Amino acid sequence: MLLEVNDLAVAFGGVQALHLQHFQLEEQELRVIIGPNGAGKSTFMDILCGKTQPDTGAILFNGHDLTGLTAVQIAELGIGRKFQQPSVFPGLTVFENMWLATRMKKDVFSALFRKMPAGCKEKIEAMAERVGLAAALHRPAGALSHGQKQWLEIAIVVLQDPRLLLIDEPAAGMSDQEAEKTGELLLELSRQHSVIVIEHDMHFVKQIANRLVSVLVNGKLLTEGPFETVKNDQRVIDCYLGRANAQLEKL
Amino acid sequence: MQLKPAKLVNILFILFFAVVLPVGNMLGWVSINSISLWGRYCCFAIAALGIDLIWGYTGIMSMCQAFFFCLGGYCIGMHLLLKATALQGQALPDFMTWNDITVLPAFWQPFHGLVPAVVLALLVPAAVAFIIGYFIFKSRIKGVYMAIITQALALSMYLLFLRNETNLGGTNGLTGFKNLLGFDLYKPHVKLGLYLVTLAMLCLSYWACYKMVHSKFGKVLQAIRDSEARVGFTAYRVLHYKLAAFVMAAMLGGLAGMLYVPQTGIITPGRMDVRASVEMLMWVALGGRGNLKGAVIGALLVNCVYSYFTSVFPQGWLFILGLLYILTVLYFDKGFLGLLEKIGAGIGIKTNPERYATGSK
Numbered sequence: 001m002l003l004e005v006n007d008l009a010v011a012f013g014g015v016q017a018l019h020l021q022h023f024q025l026e027e028q029e030l031r032v033i034i035g036p037n038g039a040g041k042s043t044f045m046d047i048l049c050g051k052t053q054p055d056t057g058a059i060l061f062n063g064h065d066l067t068g069l070t071a072v073q074i075a076e077l078g079i080g081r082k083f084q085q086p087s088v089f090p091g092l093t094v095f096e097n098m099w100l101a102t103r104m105k106k107d108v109f110s111a112l113f114r115k116m117p118a119g120c121k122e123k124i125e126a127m128a129e130r131v132g133l134a135a136a137l138h139r140p141a142g143a144l145s146h147g148q149k150q151w152l153e154i155a156i157v158v159l160q161d162p163r164l165l166l167i168d169e170p171a172a173g174m175s176d177q178e179a180e181k182t183g184e185l186l187l188e189l190s191r192q193h194s195v196i197v198i199e200h201d202m203h204f205v206k207q208i209a210n211r212l213v214s215v216l217v218n219g220k221l222l223t224e225g226p227f228e229t230v231k232n233d234q235r236v237i238d239c240y241l242g243r244a245n246a247q248l249e250k251l
Numbered sequence: 252m253q254l255k256p257a258k259l260v261n262i263l264f265i266l267f268f269a270v271v272l273p274v275g276n277m278l279g280w281v282s283i284n285s286i287s288l289w290g291r292y293c294c295f296a297i298a299a300l301g302i303d304l305i306w307g308y309t310g311i312m313s314m315c316q317a318f319f320f321c322l323g324g325y326c327i328g329m330h331l332l333l334k335a336t337a338l339q340g341q342a343l344p345d346f347m348t349w350n351d352i353t354v355l356p357a358f359w360q361p362f363h364g365l366v367p368a369v370v371l372a373l374l375v376p377a378a379v380a381f382i383i384g385y386f387i388f389k390s391r392i393k394g395v396y397m398a399i400i401t402q403a404l405a406l407s408m409y410l411l412f413l414r415n416e417t418n419l420g421g422t423n424g425l426t427g428f429k430n431l432l433g434f435d436l437y438k439p440h441v442k443l444g445l446y447l448v449t450l451a452m453l454c455l456s457y458w459a460c461y462k463m464v465h466s467k468f469g470k471v472l473q474a475i476r477d478s479e480a481r482v483g484f485t486a487y488r489v490l491h492y493k494l495a496a497f498v499m500a501a502m503l504g505g506l507a508g509m510l511y512v513p514q515t516g517i518i519t520p521g522r523m524d525v526r527a528s529v530e531m532l533m534w535v536a537l538g539g540r541g542n543l544k545g546a547v548i549g550a551l552l553v554n555c556v557y558s559y560f561t562s563v564f565p566q567g568w569l570f571i572l573g574l575l576y577i578l579t580v581l582y583f584d585k586g587f588l589g590l591l592e593k594i595g596a597g598i599g600i601k602t603n604p605e606r607y608a609t610g611s612k
Contacts, residue, residue: 049484075486089477096470106487108495111468160485 002027002164002194003048008057010043017043018219020057025164030190032209032227033198035216036240041198042084044216045166048196049081050074062163080162084169084198086149090142094133094152097141098124101156124159130185131155146173151182158189165189167197171204183207202231215240260544268293268450273443283439287514288558290446293453294511295534296550300460301503302535303546308464309496310476312398315405316504317527319376321412323505324518325419326375329359330368331428331436331513338429345427346420356418365432372509373502380501381494388493393479405525412520424519431513442514449510453547456503460543463499472496533572537579539586548587 003025010018018040025031033041046052048059050071059066064077089097102124104110104117128134131151136144141152150170157165167186171179179201186208189195199205205213209227216222217239223230230236272289275281298320305313336344343355361367387400415421434441463469471492474482482489512518521527531550538549553572560568583590 051480051484071480071483072486072488075484081484087478087481089474089481091473091477092470099467100470100474100482100487101485106485108468108488108491111471111492112463112466114467116467156485 001025002029002062004060006058008044008047008054008059010047010052010054016219018047018054020044020219020221023214023221025194025196027163027194028190028192029212030186030195030197030208030210032205032213033196033216034200034205034213034230034240035222038218039216040219041216042168043219045081045168045196045198048074048164048166049079051081075160075162078161078163079166080157080160080164081166082150082153082157082168082170084172086146086153088141088144088149088152088156090140092141093138094128094141094144095124095137097152098127098155098159101159103159103161127155127159132181147175147178150174154182154185158193162193164194164196167195169198169200171199171201176203179204180207265454269447273447276443283442286446287442290442290449290514291511292551292554293446293449294507294514295531295554296507296547297449297453297456297510298504298507298531299534299538299546299550300456300543301500301507302531303540303543304460304463304472304503305496305500306532307535307541307546308469308476309472309493311393311493311497312395312532313401313497313500314398314525314528314532315401315408316500316531318405318408318523319380319501319504320508320511320527320531321518321520321523322376322379323372323508324512324522325412325425325508326362326368326372326505327509328425328428328512328518329362329419330365331431332425333359333363334431335427335429344420344425346415346423347418350415350418352418359418369509373505376501376505377498380498384494384497385490388490388497402525402528405523405528409520409524412523420519422520424517424521425512426517426519428513428516436513436516445510445514449514452506452510456506457543457547460503464543468492468495530572533576535586537575537586539588542585542588545586545588552587 001024003023005020005023008018008020008023009016020040033044035041043052047054048061048066050066050069050073054067057067061074061077061079066074066077069077089100092100099116099120102120104120105114125134125137128137131154133144133148133152133155136148141149144152150173154167154170157167170182170186174182183204186195186197187210190210197208199208206227211226212224213227213230214221214224215230215233215236222235222239223233225233268289272281272286276283276286298316301319302313302316305311332344336342341348343352347355361371383404387397392400411417412419412424413422419425428436430436431441434444436442436445464472471482471487474485474487475489475492479489482492508518508522530553534549534553535546536549537553538547539545553575556571557568560571579586583593585592
């Protein structure tokens with residue numbers, strides 16, 4: 001068991017944004033979380049990566065309690081986060097973006113005086129190749145297209161070499177081919193890392209959901225199960241998939 | 252061997268200031284006062300490098316650089332004044348006698364020696380910046396609030412140094428210096444020597460800053476400017492990096508002040524008022540923010556123009572500075588250097604400059 005969450009709750013100004021009774025994730029598991037807007041999906045990730053502090057609840061990650069830790073401490077424990085809005089460093093080149101992310105000592109002293117560790121450059125180049133940014137390696141990240149920024153951010157998170165990757169809407173703004181490539185990348189990553197993905201695009205969910213899909217509604221866990229079961233669950237259809245049913249029938 | 256334009260500019264710069272000016276002085280073409288003036292401008296350029304580090308690269312608007320400048324200046328000023336007092340056979344500097352002080356205050360004691368004075372001129376600004384920076388950055392104060400707080404700090408320190416009870420000479424500051432290490436500060440060859448030392452320190456500071464902003468440390472600073480939250484999620488302790496940058500900027504300020512005071516012969520609280528800090532920001536903005544050369548050129552150029560205009564058109568200087576600033580903000584946000592590059596590109600000179608480190612504003 002890599003991650004275990006119990007009775008997690010957070011409210012913003014009286015609105016219960018999230019109230020999760022129980023959630024758990026195995027090593028090398030890829031979990032997809034779906035749910036309507038405002039269901040608390042991103043809030044859940046915010047809590048896991050230390051951006052938001054929960055009101056109550058316990059989060060056990062690899063034997064460590066995450067509540068009360070800062071974002072940096074959580075990142076050091078091995079959780080990497082990709083945000084819904086791509087968040088990269090626009091003023092730095094793609095290479096520099098990846099260089100900063102790569103797992104190594106990250107204190108001020110090492111940053112000032114240590115040389116780039118051996119093999120780091122090759123690792124970055126290989127990663128750039130993998131996410132299709134090899135040609136853009138020395139361009140400023142701010143000049144990339146939206147889809148390329150998404151990939152760069154995924155690359156940044158992967159290069160941190162975390163045990164758990166939190167990926168928020170990776171396929172947003174991507175063409176179908178790009179999304180499919182992203183799906184393949186995520187499946188490949190899940191052989192070495194645990195991954196939680198939030199996604200709305202049902203084609204994409206179908207592609208990557210190899211084990212369980214969790215459905216969040218109004219901050220609560222509605223159901224959890226394999227994609228086919230969840231897809232045909234009447235409650236899920238009623239409160240989330242309803243209008244998008246046409247999209248599902250095509251699958 | 253082909254020289255890169257950036258290297259060529261460096262060499263021309265050093266050649267002009269380290270060879271042409273001193274030789275011109277020896278041949279009688281350049282007066283020693285002009286040399287001394289350039290020495291002072293070089294001090295300002297060192298302080299401007301500090302601002303570029305904290306503001307241009309890290310995106311933190313610090314409006315108290317002149318305060319750090321003065322801390323360094325006062326440290327060396329205290330040493331010079333103690334030496335001058337001893338030379339006259341007095342126990343206490345004049346202003347203390349006038350204020351009915353009978354014993355030298357304890358905090359003046361370490362400044363009898365030059366080495367402690369020089370070390371303290373660097374350490375005092377660093378320590379003050381560390382303490383203030385720790386609380387500011389710990390409380391996650393940024394943007395305009397950071398500017399306001401540092402401005403308030405500059406103002407309160409200005410008021411503190413104005414008071415006679417502070418025992419630092421009050422409004423009149425410290426003056427009446429005689430010699431440094433036995434050299435008479437008013438002899439031309441000592442002035443030339445001080446100028447050359449300052450120039451050497453400017454080159455050294457530039458080189459150190461260049462190494463810094465091109466190391467991973469510098470990249471993290473730029474990353475903090477672009478997206479502070481992402482830096483945290485990438486497992487960098489933002490507080491440590493900001494503090495390091497702030498302390499280094501303060502030390503550059505202190506170094507500049509330390510070199511400035513022996514050349515001007517006076518340090519007063521007037522050097523650390525809010526306007527002085529704002530002017531330092533303007534040098535960097537006008538020269539080219541996020542570019543070390545821009546900071547140096549901005550400081551040298553603005554001060555050159557300043558001394559020209561204050562002699563021919565004394566009332567107009569602030570209007571000219573204001574106009575320059577508005578033009579810079581409106582039309583060339585990369586400052587003077589950015590303008591030069593634009594012109595260069597326009598007439599087909601390929602300057603191939605280092606990529607600007609100006610991401611978000």
